[in-house]
Amino acid sequence: MASAIAPEPAHRFVPIDDPDDPRIAVFRDIRERDLTGRNGFIAEGTVVLDQLALSRRFRPTALLVLQNRLAGLAGRLAKLPHDCPVYVAGRDIVDAVAGFPMHRGVLAHGEDTGGATTREAAISAAFAQGAPILAAIGIANHDNIGALFRNARAFGVGGLLLDETSCHPLYRKALRVSVGTVLTQGWHRGGTAGEILAAVIAAGYRPIALTPGGTMRIEDLGGGRPCALFVGAEGTGLPAELLERMDGLRIAMDPSVDSLNVATSAAIVLSRLYASR
C-alpha cells in the first residue's frame, strides 16, 4: 500500500553480480591506476569515508560496498549524498574488480566539486586563524604525503602547500594514510618552491626550513608571526637556493643518525608550535 507521505529520498542500492558491469568501471584495477587526474579519486574504508562525508570540496560519485558489510555501514552511508549510487556486491566480485583483496568493506569514488582552493586562498584562510602553514617540497612518497596531512591536522595546521614535484595527495594510498584529512584540510598543490615561499612571505608568514644543517633549535620556536614550515624529500632535503632564503631549524638527535622520516620530523616541530599557541 502506497504511503501518502513522500518518503525520505533513499540511497539507490544497486546489486552487482558481474565484475565487468560497466557501472562499476571506476573501481577497476585501482591498485595500479592513477586516478588523480580528471577521473577523480578512490577513498577506501570507513575512516576516509567519514572525512568525505564532512568535506565541502569533494563529494562521492559512487560507492562499492561488500554485501556482508552493508548493514554495519548504514549509519555512515546515511551521511552521504542520497543521489550517490551504492553498488553492492559479494567478495568475489569486489576483489576481482579492485584487483586485490579488499579488506575494508567499502570503496568510494569521489570527485572535486570544482572549488579547488587557490594557493592564496589556502594561505589567507590559515592566516585568518593564526594557524601555521606546512609547505612540502619534492615529496614523492605517497605514505609521507599522507602522514604529513595526518600530522598537520593533529597539530592545527591551517593549510598545506605542495609544490608541483610533490606527489598528489589524492592518490589512494596517500588518502588512506592521511586518514582522509586530505578531503577536509585546506591545501593547494602546484608551482615551484620559490613561488610558494614568495606567497607565504607576502601573506605575513615567517618561513622556516626544517633541515639537518639548521642553526635554530626547536626551543627557539614560538611567539611572533605564524610560521610556514618547509620540509623537503628524505635524502635530498630542501634545495640549497631555498635554504638560503630562510632560517633553518634542526631537530636535535643522536649523532649516529642522519635523518628522521619527513612526516615524523614535521610532527615534532608542529606539536611544539601547537603547544605554544
Add this chain to the structure above:
Amino acid sequence: MASAIAPEPAHRFVPIDDPDDPRIAVFRDIRERDLTGRNGFIAEGTVVLDQLALSRRFRPTALLVLQNRLAGLAGRLAKLPHDCPVYVAGRDIVDAVAGFPMHRGVLAHGEDTGGATTREAAISAAFAQGAPILAAIGIANHDNIGALFRNARAFGVGGLLLDETSCHPLYRKALRVSVGTVLTQGWHRGGTAGEILAAVIAAGYRPIALTPGGTMRIEDLGGGRPCALFVGAEGTGLPAELLERMDGLRIAMDPSVDSLNVATSAAIVLSRLYASR
C-alpha cells in the same frame, strides 16, 4: 704469476645463472615467507647492510647481489665477514628468486649469532647510560615496529622491549623501515606487558604510558629517574590494567583528531626527553 705474499682473504664471489640453484634457496619468495624463526632474516638494500656490518649480535650468512651493482657495492662488501659467500646474478634471476622486482641491488640473509639479549640485560645496558627505554605492547604492524626502532635510535633510547604479541622486528619490512637499526640497537621481544612493566620498575625506571587519556603533559617530562615509555597499538591502545599501574602522558592535539601514528607519537615524546638530557 703467483705472488709469494698470501693475499687478503677475499669474498667468494659466486656467479649464479639458474634461479633454482639451491645455494640461493634462502632468498626464495621472500615477500611471502616469514623468515624470523629458525631461518634467519632478510636484509634489503645498502642502508640495512651497513647496520648488519656494524652489528655485534647478527651476521650475514649469504649475499645476493645484482651483477650490475657489484662494482658500486665493493666498499660496503669489504666491511662484511669474508667467509660470507656473495652470489652474483642478473636481474631476471634475482627477481625470479625473490618473487618481486628487487630494486635495491642487494639482499643479505642474516642470522642471530646466539647472543640474544635477555630483557634484563637490555634494561641494564640502557640504565647504565641513563638512557630511556621504549616498551611496545601489541604492535602488530611491521611499518610501525620499524619506525619505532628508527625513532628510538634518533633520540638515544637505550633499549626496546617488545611484548610477545608485538610483531617481530626482524621481519623484512620492519627491518627496512627501521633503516637497519634493529640490527644494532639493544632490544628484547617476549613476555607480557605486565612482566615488562615489573622489570623496568625493578631496574629503577619510571614507567610512563603514552595514552590519549593521560593527564601528564609533555612539558612535565624531564629530570628525575630515566623514563620507560610504554606505547600500545593504534586503535586499541594500551590495556586498561597496564594504564592503572603508571602515569599517563597525553600529547596535546586538535580535538577533532583521535590519535597519531604510534611511532610518530613516540618520536614526539622521545625528542623531548632527548633534548632534556
